[in-house]
Amino acid sequence: MAATIKDVAKAANVSPSTVSRVLSDNEKISPETKERVLNIVKELHYHPNITARNLVTKSTRTLGIVVPNEAEDLFKNPFFIQVMTGISKYSQKNGYFIMYTFSKSEEDSLKNIKSYARGKIVDGIILLISRKNDKCIEYLKRINFPFSIVGRPENTKDVIWVDNDNFNAMYNAVDRIVQKGYTDVAFIGGSKEMNMSNDRLDGYKHALKTHGIVADENLIVENPNFSEECGFESMKKILDYRIPSAVVTTDDILAFGALRAMHEILHYTIPIIGFNNTPLASYQNPPLSSIDINSEELGYYAAKLLIEKLENKEMTNTHFIVETNFIER
Amino acid sequence: MAATIKDVAKAANVSPSTVSRVLSDNEKISPETKERVLNIVKELHYHPNITARNLVTKSTRTLGIVVPNEAEDLFKNPFFIQVMTGISKYSQKNGYFIMYTFSKSEEDSLKNIKSYARGKIVDGIILLISRKNDKCIEYLKRINFPFSIVGRPENTKDVIWVDNDNFNAMYNAVDRIVQKGYTDVAFIGGSKEMNMSNDRLDGYKHALKTHGIVADENLIVENPNFSEECGFESMKKILDYRIPSAVVTTDDILAFGALRAMHEILHYTIPIIGFNNTPLASYQNPPLSSIDINSEELGYYAAKLLIEKLENKEMTNTHFIVETNFIER
DNA sequence: TAAAATAGTGCAAACGTTATCATAGTTTGG
DNA sequence: CCAAACTATGATAACGTTTGCACTATTTTA
Incomplete structure (x- = not known):
């Protein structure tokens, strides 16, 4: 069995609270206890249980990506995987995990979005497509769940999106x-x-x-x-x-x-x-x-804007335009 | 605030345990209470909090995919996205979520694997590549964490893998x-x-x-x-x-x-x-x-075998060979 | 008809954290 | 020199589930 925070606390002769504080750093902990705790942590190979943390912090630091069925037509096109790479890069840099799900239809997308959002499994969702009268967008807006879109949606009001011009x-x-x-x-x-x-x-x-x-x-x-x-x-x-x-x-x-x-x-x-x-x-x-069209950047910024919203950073912009380059051959 | 199991319990005049049992179905619950609870669930738009459930069940029903940096060379090749689609299809069908992470190097892969495994964030890991003297495989074996591999590893002993012949x-x-x-x-x-x-x-x-x-x-x-x-x-x-x-x-x-x-x-x-x-x-x-090479099937079976292991199904085989088809043009 | 089994439900502990509040000891201010 | 402020830490209550055990009321068994 892996060590818990209590094991560490006991071994270091402190309370779990102290261990928690040492690990989250930004607290007034005396250098001695800090060192002592950190040593035990190493010794016991302790790693906090993320699920437990998520439960109490009411956040999962996870983003959910909904890949539309249209992607299948586009296996020929590296667009989606490039976007996903971009999302991954920004997310990792900022300590976010990523979930994805392929959807067979708009209905399926909606179902998947619901299970992400209602189960509180992700903090925000990235849509890789925006349809006309998009049900997913409508739903997310209605329940007021954070999300961003790759591609400009029909109605840009109150949504975060990233696209080329x-x-x-x-x-x-x-x-x-x-x-x-x-x-x-x-x-x-x-x-x-x-x-x-x-x-x-x-x-x-x-x-x-x-x-x-x-x-x-x-x-x-x-x-x-x-x-x-x-x-x-x-x-x-x-x-x-x-x-x-x-x-x-x-x-x-x-x-x-x-x-x-x-x-x-x-x-x-x-x-x-x-x-x-x-x-x-x-x-x-x-x-x-x-x-x-710099697909990777599209994903990168879709993640960036969404995470900024999640962390309540004051957002200068609710959308971002990624440059295009004419490649002459 | 979203409704919790307690809210439902109160409204239905039962205990949380009963609600939980109704939702997990397979219990001896009287048809009347079942119906009553189910109605309240609908009324309150109740959906169980997955994080809380994960904490107590000690499982996340989530698979982690580690996409190697080599993928970048292979944007031209839909291989990875096809494998990921296959994984997604089987996982969804069986109620598993999927996380992924791109890795810049073998070291990076290892780091990502560790955060998945040690944080108990996923129940199992799928590797999309197997290197010579693969450090990731070695690590996962050592800590005895469930995983499967797309591609035949050097040493097939004690590992689950899926590949073509x-x-x-x-x-x-x-x-x-x-x-x-x-x-x-x-x-x-x-x-x-x-x-x-x-x-x-x-x-x-x-x-x-x-x-x-x-x-x-x-x-x-x-x-x-x-x-x-x-x-x-x-x-x-x-x-x-x-x-x-x-x-x-x-x-x-x-x-x-x-x-x-x-x-x-x-x-x-x-x-x-x-x-x-x-x-x-x-x-x-x-x-x-x-x-x-039927890439999608490779992913599908990598997920299948891994999930079977996770659920302690008796596995007839620890590996699976996906057919190849010669396409003459 | 008493004992035993069963059906349906509730109680309470547990999962592993974080965060609020309290407290003991120390330093500072007037 | 005493009150006030601060420092470092601990106790405890959450977070929202599931689950083992206990309990009552009913049904079955002999």
């Missing part, structure tokens, strides 16, 4: 290629369910407008998801209509598909830009230019 | 292509630190031997890791020496690099086989044949 990221990319002389730019987008899709489309349109170019609706293809197949079909559709001078996409995987369509149909490629800068983007033929 | 997977693949007439097969491998690398190499050698072919050491290139660059360089080296009739690799990413080398140097491709069946394998040009 998708509008500007796409705006700048399109602006750039138009300036290079590619004025006839096609757009291949993914799921319209997500806010970022619309932001990126808006950025595209606005950039064209700035240059006095009227967007040709036939050059804009949106899809139900971000698969390679969708990218392929979209490009095919576009090529059937006309050969644009360049293509922008809202995801590298879409770009991979589009690239394949060019190879198979055109037998040459036109400039194309991906999004998310998947590690494999650089290995495409030709290497794919892409917009890096 | 890497030897046979590679053996069969090589056997297959040799039978098709490609007798001059090159081999590109990754980190020798990992057992599976050696198993796969052995499988390759043994398959050739079976067909009476003497392995040409110059056609065998091993690398420090599984990067695209390594694949590229290895293929280059092989082509400098001689053009083989086919190539097998121990990872799709290596194959991607090798494929690029063929395109750039040979300007045509020879048959090549990857490993892990990365989602992007099918989008290569030409589509990459690969060996699917």
Whole structure:
């Protein structure tokens, strides 16, 4: 049996309170007792029982991550694991543990959130996605449970969120290629369910407008998801209509598909830009230019803002915008 | 404030014990009290405090996953997230929570394991990697803490592990292509630190031997890791020496690099086989044949075996072999 | 019909901490 | 030099459950 605080207290000839104080440091404990206690602690290999501590402090120093089922479509995309890495990095640095759960559906997400929140198993929750009319967000708001979101939610009021500036990221990319002389730019987008899709489309349109170019609706293809197949079909559709001078996409995987369509149909490629800068983007033929969204930072800041809220730090901001970088290849 | 078991008890005019028994079901409680209590539970939105329960039951029904730093090299590879999904699926089904932590190094892993185990924060640990002379394994064995490993450890005595049969997977693949007439097969491998690398190499050698072919050491290139660059360089080296009739690799990413080398140097491709069946394998040009290792199942069974141990089920086996599938494209 | 078994419930201890309050001893202030 | 303030520590009550034991009322057994 592992030693408890009482064992240490007895061996050091002090009360449990004193041991507790020694361990939490910031107390007025005489140097002698401190040393004596610390020696016993070492000797007995004592480590406080976190569960017991959690019970009395009414906090678990644990964050819960809810990974949506959509992630499955995105095994191809390191986005989620990168975000999770970022969350882990900040959390560890600040002594927080992390729990996660994969959810098959929005309902399932909600169920998992409830078990986290109601069982008081975590102090806060990080959502890796925000849907339209998101039930999870609504629930968390209603029960007033701390949470943060990766991705801008529909209604940003009273929520903590972290995202890229998708509008500007796409705006700048399109602006750039138009300036290079590619004025006839096609757009291949993914799921319209997500806010970022619309932001990126808006950025595209606005950039064209700035240059006095009227967007040709036939050059804009949106899809139900971000698969390679969708990218392929979209490009095919576009090529059937006309050969644009360049293509922008809202995801590298879409770009991979589009690239394949060019190879198979055109037998040459036109400039194309991906999004998310998947590690494999650089290995495409030709290497794919892409917009890096710094996924890891998204997670890092989602954890940071949430923890700041949990610790009642005065928050300067209830959201954070992570930079994007245009990677030209 | 959320309702406690005492509130429910008071409202239902019973003792807390009775409420507890109603909630844990399997007790001789009269149908009337049961119904009455259940109603109050619903009315008060009562949910047991898991921390308090954990304290008295001396168990957290939580599994801890230690993700190694190597994962970072493998963002390109959905392996880890797939394993984590598998773990999540089995755990959820059986009412277990999951914690994870990324580790920067073996030392860091050990530190994280200690905080999980000594704080009694998790009931068991799943390691996502096994190194040579693995300090984590050694520690967990020493303190006799339940754990399971994804991947076969050096010493399988007294440990629970789940893995593919890497030897046979590679053996069969090589056997297959040799039978098709490609007798001059090159081999590109990754980190020798990992057992599976050696198993796969052995499988390759043994398959050739079976067909009476003497392995040409110059056609065998091993690398420090599984990067695209390594694949590229290895293929280059092989082509400098001689053009083989086919190539097998121990990872799709290596194959991607090798494929690029063929395109750039040979300007045509020879048959090549990857490993892990990365989602992007099918989008290569030409589509990459690969060996699917069913990563998700690896995680699923790692969780299953560990939980069985935790619940003292009589375990028929202390390890499990997950099937591989040759995906021909 | 008395003794024994059983069904249904309550009491109280335990789990291992932290935190509030009290206290003994020492130092400081006027 | 006595009251006031402070220092270092201990006693004790929580935190919210589960569980072993005890108890009463009922049913079964012989």
